[in-house]
Amino acid sequence: MTPTQTEVPQRRGTPQDSDGTPVISVRNLWKVFGPKADRVPESEELCGLSRRELMDRTGCTAAVRDVNFEVAPGEVFVVMGLSGSGKSTLVRCLTRLIEPTSGEVVFEGQDIRQADDKRLRDLRRRKFSMVFQHFGLLPHRRVVDNVAFGLEIRGMSKAERTKRALEVVELVGLAGYENSYPDQLSGGMQQRVGLARALAGDPDVLFFDEPFSALDPLIRRDMQNEVIRLHHEVGKTMVFITHDLSEALKLGDRILIMRDGKMVQCGTGDELVGAPADDYVREFVKDVPRGDVLTLKWIMRAPEDGDDLDGPELGPDVVVKEATRVVLAADKPVKVVENGKLLGIVGDEEILAVVAGQEGGA
């Protein structure tokens, strides 16, 4: 169960700072609920227990156990797990909506856990914002006042905050609904209000706690596309919690898989599918259409004697699905080339194995 850390790949033109300083670094983060929770992370013996054993021994529940990760600027970082895996607790620990038991959450070079109330409030007002599963809107305020709520809390003047709120309402595609009340809107539109409220304060990091789980499948897809669009437009760093693997693969630059509070694997989508860290992850990704996720580097083979090496060239990060036509159309194997160096070749067989789903677990 050793978590596999992998480097952040260049995908979808992710805007990456040149120095690569992470926005958020989480180190050895623990959250334990129950009496005398402090002793659990401190004791090596208790750390080793399973969730059940810990409950029986101490009456404590470890929701988040020894989690480590870093979020790069502009990245969409997805935390995925089934219900009860501690993912929602984890994201609340990052802004101390739930107080972590031990560990560090470093933001702008400072441990958030050391921040006093005033500093914490300031961070929440200006640097972070969060979108909730059940929206958390104020039913007695109009859409525009809901969106302006965070700005009002900061003490911005009425005219100014209304102006800004209207801009954001427009941005999330709610123009024309500024004066509606939340209960007059559909679930998807309510969540757009939640999104607008989070964006209004122009935060550095957006946290999403299963924002689309309460929505219909079709609306959920719309909203996912909306998030992708907004990410392109505003380029915020996002930490996204979900229990839906396809959502995670669709949105995430990197995905952290959690189980029983522990991190199981952290990596890009193709890494999870191509090289699952254990049976749990393998089981998880079993039904993923592999051709949509895997890239050529996962299926290429070393050139053998007798292979024609004058076929077309493709990069190693090209998704299998997109390469299929090229590979099948060419009568010679396709060369996988990075920076002028030949990494391997991909023939019809390799492609068909993935597309036809014959390839066993990697």
Next chain:
Amino acid sequence: MTVAVEKPEKTEAAEPATAPAKGARKVSRPMVIGAILVVWLVLFALLRGKQTLSLAVADLTDLHRWINDFNDSIGANRNSNPLFLYFFNEIRLVIDNLVTFVQHLISQPSGARPVPEIGWLGVVGLAGFVSWAVGNWKVALLAVAGFTFFGLQGLWQESMDTLALILCAVFVALLFAIPLGVAAGLSDRFNRLMTPFLDFMQTMPTFVYLAPLTLFFLIGGASATIATVIYAAPPTIRITAHAIRNVSKTTVEAADSLGATRRQSLLKVLLPMSKRTVVMGVNQTIMAALAMVTIAALINAPGLGVNVLQALQSLDVGTAFNAGLAIVIMAIVLDRVTTAASAREEHARNSRNRFEKWRRPLLGAGAVVTAVLIYLSHTYLWAADFPGDGTVGTRIASATDTAANWVQDNLSGLTNAFRDAITNGLLNPFQTLLTDSPWWLVGAVLVALAVVLGGWKAGITTAACVGLLVATGVWSDAMTTMASTLVATVLVMILGIVFGVWMGRSMMADRMIRPTLDAAQVMPPFVYLVPFLALFGATRFTAIVAAIVYGAPVAMKIIADGIRAVPETTVEAATSAGCNTWQIITKVQLPMSRSALTLATNQGLIYVLSMVVVGGLVGAGALGYDVVAGFSQNELYGKGLAAGLAIVLLGVMFDRITQAAARRASA
């Protein structure tokens, strides 16, 4: 499931009290109860009339004399004892000033003026305007019509006195209740601390608050207001706490995540989101205040209550009816206006009609008109003193008298037969059983029943209550009151089950009956006595019938809700198994709403108790009479106070037993 379990242990626990059941391992609870009753009857036959602790009307015990002395000493030291000088007297002074101020404003001659500052025209205008502003134009019309009717009835000043007391009491009550409610909503610990007090304050019949308060605040408006505050505050506290607690956790968290301070999330999230529910609490507080203010006539509070009380005591049905009608109208107006107020916000939000943008200017215009009316009524006599001499009221009174006489002449055979059947067939034997048994026997039976029905804890509470009842020295009267209460409760439950099952099974019936029940619950208990006084004369029975009418609505509603809560699928399964309607009711719906039935019994008992006690005013005697006599005759003060305490003890005892039984039924 709701079906009773754990019979064996509990039955064993009850065995010491039930000799015949000894040895049998599996005895059902009804059998144990039957056995207890049989033992009681046998011992009653043997020991009848011994150690009954009966006390004649004018007799006193040492406790009563001691309380009298205590009262006298307080009276003597009222202006020297520092506790009074700097605490109770100060409170009384502040409340008194507040009441007098409002009275001068709307009801009593103010200073050199022969009329109040605002005359009838101004008050009617103000009532209409306020109702319109907080509610809608329909309730505004209702308010104007209702208030004008008070004048036509010839009860303008009395109505305004009542209104003044209500306004003061509600104002003071909300001053405490809303902050306390918010605190209880925010802090679990504070909530746990408050709950037993609130439970206690609400279980007690209105009546019993009055006596102890007069000890500290003398009789009059101040005591009445304070009693009303104590009685009326709990609903708002409770509902505010509930509203704050029920604000969506996500929304509060969202505010936190945006960096809201505690103060900001209280002012911008919690309070606005619970506003509507809090207004519902205010509605209940106002209704409770009205009930209490009218009954406070017993301690010389001015207002409509006085008219009803005097008329009841002189058996003047017509006058009592006229004043009672005014109370009912005031109840309807206050209830409708506050209900409309709580509905308004949502309503206005959803119907963005074209009047909305005219609302502000129209309200402004209304305010100007109201100001003019107030000015007129301040300046001119015709607008200050309600014109006419209340001929409508006189006519109502005489028409009622005629009707009452007609009923008494023509239906007396019927009503008397009914009365005598219940009195002789049910009430008298039961009362004899209770009052003529030795006190220790009744006490033992009560404790045994409490243990069987509610478990050991209920048994211990009951034992303590029995002990204290004996100590109050009014044991015999308490037993008489208990007999009436239990008989009335049995009848309430019969009515409750019949109508409750009907309403629970038929949406139609529910829709037809429920508004009537809602309206009935809003009325102050006091006014229920009036019509039955006309029908049955001044007897114990009048109080019992009034109590049934007062207690039945709540039982019906609870049972109807319980029946409706039985899962559809269970009923469907029973139907598909071939049950007929009767079988579905008796084998599925009633057993499955067992906890609703016990809860209905609990509420029914408490309602009935408070009414049976008020019945002391119309010849029901016993504890109610003792309390009333205590107010009016100085030498009976101690006994009255002890009788009030006995009512509290009965209430606590009934409440604990039935609540424990309800908990067990729902376990």
